[in-house]
Amino acid sequence: MFLSKLTINVRSREFRRDYVDIHQMHRTIMSAFPAVLDGRPARQAHGVLWRLEPTRRGFELLVQSCTRPDWSSFVNGYLERPAQVREIDHVLKVIRPGRKLAFRLVANPTQTINSGITGQRGKRFVHRRPDKQIEWLVRQGERHGFVLPLTRDGQPDVAPSPCPTLRGRKAPDEHKLPHDQPASQQPHTIVIEPVRYDGHLVITDPEAFQRALLTGIGRAKAYGCGLLSLAPARTVAVR
16 A cells, blocks of 8 residues: 655646646546556556645645556646655554544545435435534444544544535546437536544444545545545544
């Protein structure tokens, strides 16, 4: 497993293009990984998760992957300095029942409500209230092998905070489109309202937790959500 840290040059024209179109940002990141020939989605095949972290001077891009990336594919001027890539397999060694860790997670907390009509998709709603955002994360913990410990006042030890809304446009694969499909239906707009969680967790199921660490938590993993970063308890949860 690898973690790349890339210091972004915010004056780069290409970065500004990517910053306003989250799908283009995804495409730029995936350009650092080799093509996948067996039909699997490239992001999943290479285990790519990423997050754009604001810093005092701009942004740092964190990219986790199971394949070592080649950041030389980035255009000249996209980065302030050469990318830092290191192996982080040691993180897997801290996964054991009862281990308490600090964490950071940017996620897309949503809920799908069934329409009640057979064959019709349910509607997805975004959780905007902090209490609902925390409830969503508690449910994710039940699936992914961790719990949120309680603070002295009996509340889960986590602080959700809003992130800027992510937007972009994605065109479907042209070969999958019927020739008579209206042009207005071809591209679709991406709108994601991510939330950043900072707090502590306790591992309950090491196998499930390891899967979450490797494959991410929640939706919108291609668009900067789902990367779980860990640190020793009572420290800033960045990796």
